[in-house]
Amino acid sequence: MISSRAKAPRHGGALLVVDGAGGRVHRKATFALYPTRAQEEKLHRLLRTLAEVYNAGLAERREAWRLRRVTVTLFDQYGQIKDLKGVRDDALAFGIQPVRTTLKRLDEAYAAFFQRIKAGQRPGFPRFRSHRRHNTAYWDEPISWKVRETDGRPVLYVQGVGDVPLSKHAGKQLARLQRRGGVAGTLTVTRRCAGTGHVWRAAVGFKNVETDALPATGRMVGVDRGVTVTAATSDGALSTYPAEARALRHRADRLGETLAGKKRGSRAWRKTIRQICRTRRRAANLVDNWARETAADITATADVIVLEDLQLKNMTKSAKGTVDEPGRNVAAKSGLNREMQAAALGKLATRIRVKAEEAGRRCWLVDPRNTSRTCPTCGHCAKANRPSQAVFRCQCCGHTANADVNAAVNIAAAGAQAEAAWRAAGSPQVPGSTPRMRRRKQQPAAA
Numbered sequence: 001m002i003s004s005r006a007k008a009p010r011h012g013g014a015l016l017v018v019d020g021a022g023g024r025v026h027r028k029a030t031f032a033l034y035p036t037r038a039q040e041e042k043l044h045r046l047l048r049t050l051a052e053v054y055n056a057g058l059a060e061r062r063e064a065w066r067l068r069r070v071t072v073t074l075f076d077q078y079g080q081i082k083d084l085k086g087v088r089d090d091a092l093a094f095g096i097q098p099v100r101t102t103l104k105r106l107d108e109a110y111a112a113f114f115q116r117i118k119a120g121q122r123p124g125f126p127r128f129r130s131h132r133r134h135n136t137a138y139w140d141e142p143i144s145w146k147v148r149e150t151d152g153r154p155v156l157y158v159q160g161v162g163d164v165p166l167s168k169h170a171g172k173q174l175a176r177l178q179r180r181g182g183v184a185g186t187l188t189v190t191r192r193c194a195g196t197g198h199v200w201r202a203a204v205g206f207k208n209v210e211t212d213a214l215p216a217t218g219r220m221v222g223v224d225r226g227v228t229v230t231a232a233t234s235d236g237a238l239s240t241y242p243a244e245a246r247a248l249r250h251r252a253d254r255l256g257e258t259l260a261g262k263k264r265g266s267r268a269w270r271k272t273i274r275q276i277c278r279t280r281r282r283a284a285n286l287v288d289n290w291a292r293e294t295a296a297d298i299t300a301t302a303d304v305i306v307l308e309d310l311q312l313k314n315m316t317k318s319a320k321g322t323v324d325e326p327g328r329n330v331a332a333k334s335g336l337n338r339e340m341q342a343a344a345l346g347k348l349a350t351r352i353r354v355k356a357e358e359a360g361r362r363c364w365l366v367d368p369r370n371t372s373r374t375c376p377t378c379g380h381c382a383k384a385n386r387p388s389q390a391v392f393r394c395q396c397c398g399h400t401a402n403a404d405v406n407a408a409v410n411i412a413a414a415g416a417q418a419e420a421a422w423r424a425a426g427s428p429q430v431p432g433s434t435p436r437m438r439r440r441k442q443q444p445a446a447a
């Protein structure tokens with residue numbers, strides 16, 4: 001089981017976020033769709049319809065409150081779906097699922113709004129949406145869509161759209177999850193502008209997927225996630241996210257600066273926007289691939305993986321001076337570097353947790369305080385133990401090491417303490433997380 005940070009049980013001062021018990025997990029398959037021209041028209045129509053549903057639902061809630069001080073609930077709005085029959089049959093051509101989930105997202109937007117008010121913030125009220133910006137359709141149940149094969153080719157059947165072709169790779173990815181017992185439960189279809197046309201992607205959520213346990217190694221590894229070296233392990237492996245990603249992000253930022261000189265909405269302006277999006281996406285993909293590979297390497301070597309419980313939000317805000325580069329525009333650059341670094345660290349932690357759950361490994365988050373200034377040999381803890389970014393030299397016993405690897409060794413030691421406390425407590429498992437799949441509720445029959 002995998003657990004959120006907030007719900008993870010604490011043992012020996014550390015958080016157990018993945019318990020290594022294996023079992024059944026949730027997995028998502030994400031892939032491109034290759035609709036025919038006619039299918040693409042229908043997909044556009046679906047999104048336009050859902051934007052209308054969203055706006056109509058929002059208008060109803062606003063008006064009911066403004067005129068009658070009445071709160072319209074999600075169930076009230078669900079009940080009205082049947083009224084569309086005969087009036088807006090085009091909206092029902094795709095089945096009621098995407099309509100229901102759109103109303104549900106509206107309800108969630110409301111809930112988030114009121115929660116923020118309660119927390120003393122000043123949120124923006126849920127807004128009407130342009131159909132051009134309504135780019136996602138959801139199906140929370142395995143109804144009115146299906147992954148299947150026609151003539152030996154994988155397709156995604158969507159009611160009202162038809163059999164949308166997929167790549168062979170996507171077909172294999174889906175088949176693999178099905179072989180592992182996975183049951184397809186949710187679907188998301190997303191539209192994105194690309195060049196002069198659009199790119200369509202889908203994500204299918206599977207539940208009940210059997211884990212794919214890796215052979216036990218009897219080892220434990222600590223991972224120090226830092227600023228200069230993104231990931232250092234207690235085994236001495238150092239890995240840094242691709243420099244090309246940073247170069248791409250710098251380029252995207254420079255392109256952003258040229259926007260000011262272009263007329264908003266003009267052809268040149270739109271072209272630049274597309275270039276910025278593409279460049280940023282490429283950078284994000286590079287970092288993502290790096291995180292996946294690094295996580296796979298780390299998870300393969302050890303049964304227990306220990307990370308620091310980092311507050312990445314604070315890290316991006318922290319005082320500059322750690323990642324500054326010489327040259328022009330130092331402040332802006334260091335801000336970007338910190339931002340990218342935090343994103344890479346976050347992605348790595350996520351990938352390690354997912355991979356650990358899948359491989360039947362345990363994963364701990366330990367207190368990051370003093371991991372970089374403590375001597376693992378004699379226990380002496382002092383700031384002076386780290387004379388430079390790269391070097392650790394104990395002022396007491398003279399122990400010398402790479403500073404990042406040294407921190408990783410301390411992290412592993414903290415993990416060992418947590419493991420001992422956990423075993424002493426009888427090796428309890430992480431309590432079952434709330435299912436990410438939504439269960440079908442009893443609803444008044446909606447046509």
Ligand SMILES: [Zn+2]
Nearest residue numbers: 375378394397
């Ligand atoms: Zn020492």
